[in-house]
Amino acid sequence: MKAAVVLFPGSNREGDAVRAIEMATGKKPQIVWHAETALPAGTDLVVLPGGFSYGDYLRCGAIAGRAAIMDAVRAHAARGGLVLGICNGFQILCEGGLLPGVLMRNKDLRFICKMQHLRVERADTAFTRAYTQGQVIKVAIAHGEGNYEADEETIKRLEGDGRVAFRYCDANGVVGGLANPNGSTNDIAGIYSEARNVLGMMPHPENLIDPLVGGIDGAGLFKSLVAA
Amino acid sequence: MKARVTVTLKTGVLDPQGKAIEGALKSFGIEGVDSVRQGKVFDIELSSTDRAQAETLLKAACEKLLANTVVENYRVEIV
Numbered sequence: 001m002k003a004a005v006v007l008f009p010g011s012n013r014e015g016d017a018v019r020a021i022e023m024a025t026g027k028k029p030q031i032v033w034h035a036e037t038a039l040p041a042g043t044d045l046v047v048l049p050g051g052f053s054y055g056d057y058l059r060c061g062a063i064a065g066r067a068a069i070m071d072a073v074r075a076h077a078a079r080g081g082l083v084l085g086i087c088n089g090f091q092i093l094c095e096g097g098l099l100p101g102v103l104m105r106n107k108d109l110r111f112i113c114k115m116q117h118l119r120v121e122r123a124d125t126a127f128t129r130a131y132t133q134g135q136v137i138k139v140a141i142a143h144g145e146g147n148y149e150a151d152e153e154t155i156k157r158l159e160g161d162g163r164v165a166f167r168y169c170d171a172n173g174v175v176g177g178l179a180n181p182n183g184s185t186n187d188i189a190g191i192y193s194e195a196r197n198v199l200g201m202m203p204h205p206e207n208l209i210d211p212l213v214g215g216i217d218g219a220g221l222f223k224s225l226v227a228a
Numbered sequence: 229m230k231a232r233v234t235v236t237l238k239t240g241v242l243d244p245q246g247k248a249i250e251g252a253l254k255s256f257g258i259e260g261v262d263s264v265r266q267g268k269v270f271d272i273e274l275s276s277t278d279r280a281q282a283e284t285l286l287k288a289a290c291e292k293l294l295a296n297t298v299v300e301n302y303r304v305e306i307v
């Protein structure tokens with residue numbers, strides 16, 4: 001598994017992503033600057049880390065989604081290569097046209113930074129094979145714009161094609177109501193591309209890989225990728 | 229040539245910022261506000277003097293970056 005982590009001006013979770021990948025694969029991923037036009041040869045996985053690329057100017061992820069490296073990321077995804085966008089990375093994937101929909105301001109306008117339960121919707125993808133279907137995991141969320149919105153037809157297609165990766169839920173796996181932190185449509189916390197080789201998610205699995213910092217429920221995602 | 233691009237949220241898209249501003253206006257005692265929707269304005273200076281060319285360029289700018297057409301509409305005015 002050869003991984004690359006893309007660095008945009010204003011990214012700030014690249015270190016966490018690098019650490020999680022290194023812990024799972026034993027190999028340090030390469031950091032790739034956004035102005036590059038190509039990914040390192042033989043890249044299997046591209047990670048767009050969290051943060052505030054371009055200071056969230058214009059719209060979250062709008063400018064980064066059109067950065068030079070994104071053409072290479074789109075080509076990598078079109079070839080079936082794996083792409084993981086976390087938090088701002090998810091926003092960048094939506095703005096960059098790799099995933100449908102958009103992340104809007106949280107329903108209650110607040111930046112939310114807390115632990116959150118998620119339900120793993122399917123465990124047969126490159127990102128989730130180390131989990132079981134319906135498993136409830138506890139990871140961190142930290143975002144101001146995580147309210148996933150798309151037109152009705154897109155939501156229907158995502159649901160119908162099994163492209164919802166994770167949903168916000170409570171400790172028992174029950175979705176809805178107060179378990180939804182940001183007003184996201186259908187409690188969506190993460191979605192896949194059509195071929196399920198691109199995953200965008202608001203929560204931070206890369207921060208929950210070490211018992212020292214509160215849990216290891218996020219490690220499964222990186223273990224899954226190693227097996228991919 | 230100068231242009232103004234206005235980007236607004238499509239009807240039906242939840243606008244929590246607009247809602248908060250609406251609530252604030254009401255709490256300040258400004259009567260008669262039914263609703264507020266927040267948008268963005270871009271004032272752009274163009275080197276072109278050709279109106280048709282400018283409109284084409286601005287439309288491309290909106291489609292490519294200034295608006296997210298999933299949730300936003302845009303309007304271009306040459307001023």
